[in-house]
Amino acid sequence: MPQPHRPPTLSVFGSLVLIAIVIGGGAAAFGYTAGWFSPQRLTPNKLVDAFTPPGGQPPLGHRRNHAKGICFTGIFEANGAGSALSHAAVFARGQYPALGRFNLGTADPNAPDATVRVRGMGLRISTPDGQEWRAAMINAPVFPVSTPQAFYELLLASASKDPNAMKAFAGAHPEIAAFGAWATKGPWTGSYAEERFNSLDSFIFTDNSGVEHAVRWSLLPAAQVVPVSPDDLAKRGPDFLEQEIAERVRGGPIHWTMVVTVANPGDPTADPSRAWPEDRRAVNVGTLTVQQIQPERDGPCRDINFDPTVLPSGIRTSDDPFPPARSSAYAKSYDLRTAEAKYYPRTATDAKP
């Protein structure tokens, strides 16, 4: 291809330099994307590591948070009312298998039940079209903080040896007051069956006509709520919640009503530390029935990551920054605990080596 003005060709040395620049630049861009030059970036590893206090031993083989739990299986029976909000198959009138895990918000799989304020429920509902709805809910009415970064700082502050760390944190994050009021003044109960479990995070439901609705949801216990003082709970055994729920379900299935709350325009969807006003439209979409309890050790919930971003078509994440952060951290926790499976006491005979 003769050209009238062929550009001067590079010398061999110049060519090698150019190649080195291209390759070095490519490698540097890759390293930058991986975060190697951004030590301040909040990575899933940093967030997950923060659950273990400095110098502490992580709960090898267990979830890094909500480490103590017990499995259940049951049924979600949709009454069809949810179909007005979302075209997800799970809201069409019918019964769908449910698998879940009652758990405690602690990084210690052996924590005495009475010492943990936050109780949670992981839930997976499967529909015949092969789709799944996974959720991880807790009994607090609001989340302690507004952003994942603030949550990371909260973990650091609560593990800090500085006696003023928490006070300084609360000063910088006044939104924690609502959670604090619940933690200190809210009722304690003696049973998982009496807890209300809340999504806290906002999600977007899409209905059959393509209209989107910002929602949060809660599971309301059918069981009578009997407040018990923390002092009385402390007198019970370290695993009283697990024993109680197993015994209760042996006596018959237990139920929760699933209520979907629809935001008004302007309600905060990106901030789970802020409750929506009480008068928002609430739709009863069905009933969760827990039929069987299984110890986590060999139970069906053990190997499930209750990642709240595993959603069926008809439900998607909103501008709430927590579900992505939770998904990322839960995956890291899952990767760690599956790699540490030998430390997990799978069966009585197959304990630690």
Added chain:
Amino acid sequence: MIGGRQRFNPLQRLLHWLMAICILAMLFIGVGMVSTIMPKYLTLVSIHKPLGIAILVLALVRLAVRVRYGAPSLPVDLPEPMKLAAYLSHYALYALMIGMPLIGWAMLSAAEYPVVLFAGVHLPQILPQSDSLHTLLWDAHFYLAFAFFALVLLHIAAALFHALVRRDGVFEAMASVSIHEDVAPAE
């Protein structure tokens, strides 16, 4: 190998450059998504899975095209070690293009995650849940990604070496945009 041809045919060149973009994007998305908890994490994951399957499909098509049409011969004066490096690195690239998506798919299956490509469209599980398989596959996916990127860099370095230093036509065999096959250089 079909001798005498000076360039890859237009379909091969199209597949090469399309996949080059996909694979580079894939590697950067992968290494970026595992380093962040920001909302872009979900966006990146939601691209990573369907793009990986797209690369798998394209790689299988490309392998079939390569078997059918072969490749231009390497220059006869290319030193043997470089020829060997060329053959081995291309086998490795094909293995990774096909293997990495399969490992990723198997890894998600072994963790009992639904393998969602688009809203409502998911792939079947190709493995049962298994902690040990998940760990093995996760490690393989992670470390092979870095090996893949290193190989891509090596491939680019070699291509530029052919283009700028040896000027032996190897680079032009893939880089040419001409749709005419095997035209004489003096055209």
